[in-house]
Amino acid sequence: MDYYKQIFKRKSFHLFRGTGTITDDEMKGIEEFIKTVKPLDAEIETKICIVPESETTCKRGGQYCILFYSEAKDEYLRNIGYIGEQIDLYLASQNIGTLWFGIGKPKNMQMNGLDFVIMISIAKVAEDKFRKDMFKSKRKPIAEIWNGNTLGVAEIVRFAPSACNTQPWIVENTGNDLMVYRFKKPGKRGIMPVDKVGYYNKIDMGIFLFILETCIEYENYTYDRILFSDTTDDSIEQTLIAKYVYFNKI
Numbered sequence: 231m232d233y234y235k236q237i238f239k240r241k242s243f244h245l246f247r248g249t250g251t252i253t254d255d256e257m258k259g260i261e262e263f264i265k266t267v268k269p270l271d272a273e274i275e276t277k278i279c280i281v282p283e284s285e286t287t288c289k290r291g292g293q294y295c296i297l298f299y300s301e302a303k304d305e306y307l308r309n310i311g312y313i314g315e316q317i318d319l320y321l322a323s324q325n326i327g328t329l330w331f332g333i334g335k336p337k338n339m340q341m342n343g344l345d346f347v348i349m350i351s352i353a354k355v356a357e358d359k360f361r362k363d364m365f366k367s368k369r370k371p372i373a374e375i376w377n378g379n380t381l382g383v384a385e386i387v388r389f390a391p392s393a394c395n396t397q398p399w400i401v402e403n404t405g406n407d408l409m410v411y412r413f414k415k416p417g418k419r420g421i422m423p424v425d426k427v428g429y430y431n432k433i434d435m436g437i438f439l440f441i442l443e444t445c446i447e448y449e450n451y452t453y454d455r456i457l458f459s460d461t462t463d464d465s466i467e468q469t470l471i472a473k474y475v476y477f478n479k480i
């Protein structure tokens with residue numbers, strides 16, 4: 231799977247219009263792909279189910295919703311973000327549009343003792359409905375999210391999707407390490423309910439880590455990843471959540 235290429239193509243389909251049908255073969259392909267996704271933390275039990283969108287509160291014209299369930303322990307939110315982004319990018323490669331849908335609820339908030347975390351609505355769309363020029367998408371400038379040498383990575387990773395486009399990430403390149411922080415401007419929350427910002431932004435960080443790793447690998451760096459616990463203290467502006475010790479190009 232060429233994830234890197236799909237970063238340029240993917241976008242959120244906030245409302246699906248003029249959709250096609252996801253065939254049974256495509257559904258099998260999705261189910262097979264889901265079996266291959268890599269978690270950030272294999273100790274956290276997860277389950278992914280696909281149901282018709284009509285069986286959820288999501289009404290965006292999708293055919294199905296992918297429901298993510300997880301044990302609510304450790305850094306389960308970013309683990310789901312990391313897994314879900316692999317699926318998001320895979321689906322773009324299949325001309326299946328997606329929408330991460332944070333406010334949606336399924337019928338079953340529990341599955342085999344696991345909690346519902348988030349959903350992605352999906353529908354078959356024409357190739358030309360996908361993103362044509364990613365660089366026109368609204369994002370924070372590089373200088374606001376990256377300190378130090380960009381490595382050719384900052385220019386692309388900043389297009390990772392996030393809840394309400396909050397982009398709650400900052401990376402500091404020390405010359406040997408990429409220090410990845412979850413960032414929360416005190417008092418600023420945009421249109422998200424205040425008690426939900428931390429929840430969604432932790433999922434966002436998992437999405438970001440997957441796209442960051444994809445970009446580092448594309449630029450031919452090898453790396454060691456060290457993960458740190460996130461915090462639930464909302465008054466903290468910057469939380470170090472990961473460090474990538476990177477090595478010279480292969």
Ligand SMILES: Cc1cc2nc3c(=O)[nH]c(=O)nc-3n(C[C@H](O)[C@H](O)[C@H](O)COP(=O)(O)O)c2cc1C
Nearest residue numbers: 241242244330331332333391392393394395430433
């Ligand atoms: C965790 C998460 C939750 C999201 N929840 C919603 C949502 O509830 N409703 C919605 O319309 N878009 C939702 N989005 C989509 C974002 O608004 C979108 O990713 C962001 O604006 C960037 O746009 P792009 O994905 O087209 O690059 C969500 C995205 C993420 C990553």
